[in-house]
Amino acid sequence: MKVLITNDDGPLNDEFSPYIRPFIQKLVALKPDWEITVVVPDVQKSWIAKAHLAGHNPSMKFIYSKLSSTDNSYLGPYIEPQGGSNLPFQRRDQPRSSKLSRSEYIEWVLIDATPASCANIALFHLNTKFDLVVSGPNVGRNASAAYITSSATVGAAMEAVITADTRAIALSWAYYDGKKDASDSLMGTVAERSVKVLQHLYNHWDPQVDLYSVNVPLLPELTGVQYAPIWENRWGSIFDGPTIKERPDNLDIEDGMEHDMISFRWNPNFKGHRDSSRVFPGTQHDMLVIEKGGISVTPLRATFQHVPHLVGELSLEDTNYSVLITTPETEYIYKPLLAAVHKQISGAKTYATVEDIPIAHRKPLFHYGDYEQLDMDKLSEQNMDYCANSYIFRKALIRKHYLSSTIHNYVVKHPDSILATAFMETFTLDLDYAEFLDDSLDENWELRGELEEGKKWWIVKPSMSDKGQGIRVFKTIENLQRIFDSFDDEPEEANSEDEDENKIVISQLRHFIVQQYLANPLLLRSMGNRKFHIRCYITCKGNLEVFVYDRMLALFAPTPYLGCPADPEAFDPIDLNTLQCHLTNTCLQKDDSKSLSVVEFDNLEDIAQENKRKVKNQIHAIAHDVFLAATTVSSLNFQPLRNAFETYGVDFLVDSEYNVKLLEINAYPDFKQTGDELKGLIDELFQLSVKHCIRPLLDGVDSDEDDNFKRVLSHTPNKW
Incomplete structure (x- = not known):
């Protein structure tokens, strides 16, 4: 295998290029079958990316260092290759030194050129077809957008791909606390790790990858090796100044050939980096991996990243997308929504009131606000000049007794639907006062029979309440x-400390459902064997596409699950302390315990990846069928509009066999129950919702799918 080594730090040097000698020595020792050619700039050429010096005619020199050397000494420079060289530049009339054999010496080709030019000359003028180009090891990390776009180490690797279509790996050794000096022993260890990564990447090269950027920490211990994206950071000024000197006497003011008056001093603040608006919290980018002591491997394409939604014909006419946000600025979702609108909708302007919007810019208008704030008359016209974040009629889903009826009617027509097993047996009760319960049970004789038989446990819920109000077992x-x-x-x-804040007034609600209680919920040892439900955000667009957001939440009860008692007579159904282990709604919990009750589902330790996929696949299937059911068998009570979208908070239970059960569907979900620690999950949800739902309503252009935003239903209603 023929390998070209280049870099941007130049030849072996104690100050500027201390890492390349021990790296090459270890590479030769570990890979004796690799034919190594070293072509580097004659001096350090960092920070110039993939530059070439137009009009410059580079020249070569040659130096030789011993393979066994423990310092950076060398022989030369020579103006031509010496004895033992395989390079094509030979003058047969010139005697050569015979003592510089390849088995004892490393031959260094030095070119007074940029790293990219060194790579280009080596690839096209050494009469060798290289299998791999390794650029580095660079002195210091090449992580983050600020560094990697300036990196001549990465630039030389890109040159290999763009001009010669050759596989390339940019290798950097990351030092810490400004201490780049390392012992020979440590550099040997890091070199060995580097070679192992190089070999693995070459043997398992992904066909979608042009080059890799690899950062290896100069640390004795390693935390692991991880694929990581580039940190999309932002920086600041890298110069101090200006320094303004006094103008010399009797100097022509136009003469700038010999004197400098205004100058700036190179002084970058290497700690002055910050996230850009495009960084999702929790992203394990290259800089984070390195800071944790791991090797970061970043797969790259040799191009600038384009913005995928800007394609096709470009109209030079001004487009004014107006977004009216009547959600208060103090709300949990306000900042995520505002950031998503400005990032995903080019040229969008946001307003707090309709009066703030210039008349000429009121069409098209997207309105995001509470249900009562929306203009239902305009929304019902389904004119694309007015779009909003809610449908008008959707009680087929969001009222529990309607949802039960919707599912029942659909399953009767589609007995093979997943809803046949994914929705617990459910009955409805209608009563105004507690004294009428017996009459209501007479009307619902099937439920009375189940209760008199006494084999099952049940849960009663008001049909129209939220936040866990009125739920009892x-x-x-x-x-x-x-x-x-x-x-x-x-x-x-009135002010009793024991007052039940979870109570409801029967006459104000009237409709209740009684549902079979899931007695064998999935319990996780790492979470204290507490019962939990999954909160999944499902978004509908137009009439009708349905998307499932795959970053789901697990919401846990405050106390360990005790199960249902064997003796129902010993169970007090109105004791809230007894209920705590059964109810997972965090709205019912004290603030100091909520942070321990909300976890991202993917981060649960006790569930294998295979079972997590099983759960998500069931949720996708349930979402498909329940929204299809609403729009087909209950179309009077669920009327999706082509000029609207809506996000629902959908709750699921999982039993001990990883079977998923649908609990309920909530409009205007309480996002703030997610908490501050997981707010990044909500930030991404709004980014994806604006990208896939709001922006297409305004410009009519659909976006490419995202891994975390799965389209599970695309339904076109019948047109009579």
């Missing part, structure tokens, strides 16, 4: 009667 008719009696009871003292 029970087994017998007596339990259920006691629950409803407690709702009708007046508190003894």
